[in-house]
Amino acid sequence: xxxxxxxxxxxxxxxxxxxxxxxxxxxxxxxxxxxxxxxxxxxxxxxxxxxxxxxxxxxxxxxxxxxxxxxxxxxxxxxxxxxxxxxxxxxxxxxxxxxxxxxxxxxxxxxxxxxxxxxxxxxxxxxxxxxxxxxxxxxxxxxxxxxxxxxxxxxxxxxxxxxxxxxxxxxxxxxxxxxxxxxxxxxxxxxxxxxxxxxxxxxxxxxxxxxxxxxxxxxxxxxxxxxxxxxxxxxxxxxxxxxxxxxxxxxxxxxxxxxxxxxxxxxxxxxxxxxxxxxxxxxxxxxxxxxxxxxxxxxxxxxxxxxxxxxxxxxxxxxxxxxxxxxxxxxxxxxxxxxxxxxxxxxxxxxxxxxxxxxxxxxxxxxxxxxxxxxxxxxxxxxxxxxxxxx
Numbered sequence: 001x002x003x004x005x006x007x008x009x010x011x012x013x014x015x016x017x018x019x020x021x022x023x024x025x026x027x028x029x030x031x032x033x034x035x036x037x038x039x040x041x042x043x044x045x046x047x048x049x050x051x052x053x054x055x056x057x058x059x060x061x062x063x064x065x066x067x068x069x070x071x072x073x074x075x076x077x078x079x080x081x082x083x084x085x086x087x088x089x090x091x092x093x094x095x096x097x098x099x100x101x102x103x104x105x106x107x108x109x110x111x112x113x114x115x116x117x118x119x120x121x122x123x124x125x126x127x128x129x130x131x132x133x134x135x136x137x138x139x140x141x142x143x144x145x146x147x148x149x150x151x152x153x154x155x156x157x158x159x160x161x162x163x164x165x166x167x168x169x170x171x172x173x174x175x176x177x178x179x180x181x182x183x184x185x186x187x188x189x190x191x192x193x194x195x196x197x198x199x200x201x202x203x204x205x206x207x208x209x210x211x212x213x214x215x216x217x218x219x220x221x222x223x224x225x226x227x228x229x230x231x232x233x234x235x236x237x238x239x240x241x242x243x244x245x246x247x248x249x250x251x252x253x254x255x256x257x258x259x260x261x262x263x264x265x266x267x268x269x270x271x272x273x274x275x276x277x278x279x280x281x282x283x284x285x286x287x288x289x290x291x292x293x294x295x296x297x298x299x300x301x302x303x304x305x306x307x308x309x310x311x312x313x314x315x316x317x318x319x320x321x322x323x324x325x326x327x328x329x330x331x332x333x334x335x336x337x338x339x340x341x342x343x344x345x346x347x348x349x350x351x352x353x354x355x356x357x358x359x360x361x362x363x364x365x366x367x368x369x370x371x372x373x374x375x376x377x378x379x380x381x382x383x384x385x386x387x388x389x390x391x
Contacts, residue, residue, distance in 0.1 A: 019045030019090045020098070023162075023170045026177035027105040029213040030149060030226070032079040035105055035181060036213045038071045040162075041089055049074070051085035054104065058086070071213060079110045103178030106148045109229040111268070116229040117146050119180070120363040122153030122278075122310035123337040124169045125189050131340045134360045135172035138339065138379035142173075145364045147180045148228070153310025153336050154187025154278035160203065161192075162211050168340070184214065185235045186222060187278040187310060188244055195244040204246065222248050223256050225263055231272040231367055236260055238279040241290045252294060264302035272367060272391070275299065276308045282321055282333045284346040284353050285312035292324065299331045305391060306372065307333045308363075313342035315363075315376055317355040317385055326352040332389065334374065336363050355385050 024039030037049055046066045051074050052059025064070045077083060086100035109116055119142055124135070142150075157164035170177065188195060192203035209221065214235070217224035222237040236256060239247035248256045260275075267273055281291045281299070299307060300322055312335045322330035343358040360379035365372065376385035 019043045021087070021089060021101055023166055023211070024174075024178070025085070025087045025101050025103055026170065027103065027179075027181040028183075029073075029215055030105065030108050030181035030183075031215065032108050032110065033075070033077045035074050035077060035083070035107065036071060037074060037085060037087065037103075038069075038211065038213065039087055039101070040069050040211070042068075044068055045089045047087060047089040049085055049087050050100075051083055053078070054082045054084050057084040057102070069210060077107050079107050080113050082106050101178070105179065105181055108226060109148070111227075111230060111271075114230040114369040115367065116148055116231055117364070117366045118149050118151055119145060119147045120151045120153065120308055120336045120365060121339040123155045123187075123313055123342055124152070124173075124339040125155040125158040125164075125187075125342070126168045126340040127158040129167070132172065134379050135339070138360060138362060139173050139176050141377060141379060141381035142362055143176055143179075144381065147364075149181040149183055150176065151233075151276055151308065152182060152184045153276060153308060154185045155189040155310065155337075156184065156187070158189060159193060160189045161207050165211065182212075183226065183233075183235065183276075184212065184221070185276045185278050185310065186237050186239060186247070188239050188242060191239055191244040191247060195239070195246070197245065200244070201246050217259075219248060219256065219259070223259060227271075229367065230270060230369065231274060232263070232267045233274045233276060234260065234263055235276045238277045238291060241294075242279055250291070250294060257294070257298075261298060261302070264298070264304065272306070272372060273302065273304045274306045274308065275304055278310045280309040280312055280333065280335050281307060282318055282350070282352065283309065283312050283335055284316055284348045284350050284356055285314060285335075285344050286347040287311060296321070296324070296331075304331045305389065306374075307331050309333060309335045310337045311335075312337045313340075313344035314338060314346070314356060314358040315361045315384065316346075316353060316357075317374075317376075317387065318350075319352045319354050321352050324352075332387075334363065334376075336361065336376075338362075357384050359384075
């Protein structure tokens with residue numbers, strides 16, 4: 001009883017300004033025993049979260065002080081478990097609390113649980129602002145799949161500001177993001193319009209880092225990985241190779257490259273190796289290839305199973321590639337870049353290109369032990385590709 005008596009008094013005492021949730025709630029930085037819930041209100045407001053295992057959503061509590069951008073780490077979680085949560089803020093009149101905003105999420109899985117499912121999307125940036133109907137239908141289609149988390153291959157919003165992110169991403173995918181953690185590979189839009197000159201310094205910290213929390217590493221959010229079930233999924237930052245002045249280098253002598261090499265080499269046996277990045281290593285789009293000579297030999301040497309790419313406004317899947325040619329074994333590269341309304345026809349007829357579609361799409365990946373199933377769908381849930389990989 002003390003818990004429910006204290007919090008309403010806290011809100012009534014502070015109810016000088018009304019507040020509504022304008023962004024979120026959304027889930028990020030999943031781990032075995034923690035997760036981060038984030039949201040933003042239109043005016044500074046105190047808030048609190050109740051959370052617990054599914055069916056017991058009010059078991060634990062975390063309180064957020066008066067502010068606009070809220071971020072709470074939920075502690076005391078259990079691996080391999082679905083949780084639910086309720087977010088409370090002041091109501092519009094400032095006389096109490098709003099009806100709770102609710103959501104669910106799963107913690108990461110321990111190695112013995114060899115099943116994991118996730119969604120992949122990319123290029124939700126929409127400079128023309130004419131993809132609302134596509135995104136609405138895509139969000140509805142994606143919600144039909146059981147996802148432990150969502151991967152975004154970068155270019156969340158045109159210009160990279162929080163305001164643009166609300167329009168291009170958080171509003172159309174609001175419900176989806178409240179029910180599954182988000183993991184992002186940085187694209188050039190996240191570095192802002194001045195990314196190629198000194199005026200872009202600090203843009204990522206002032207904008208992206210203000211509203212996103214990715215898993216910890218020495219270079220979060222630029223590169224990091226998660227271990228879940230029997231998979232290691234690594235996220236890297238390729239933007240320096242494409243003129244983002246303040247992005248970390250990916251050249252062979254760089255700290256990022258060495259981190260990637262060591263993190264792949266230290267992946268336990270029997271684990272899937274999946275790398276996520278924004279710019280493609282292999283692609284039939286018009287973007288100049290600057291990555292294949294640097295990264296492809298590493299991926300082949302470290303026996304990466306799947307490389308997930310973005311940037312290109314299309315879906316593409318390659319054959320297994322070894323030394324720049326189709327092969328019986330080698331990494332498979334998929335490009336997932338059709339979550340907005342930027343669609344790019346192929347510019348090259350590559351013999352290793354297996355599928356190519358210039359239309360809105362998302363991918364659903366399911367890992368069950370030594371089988372990985374890839375299914376790709378249009379925004380209106382029509383399947384355009386299917387592949388099963390074994391190792």
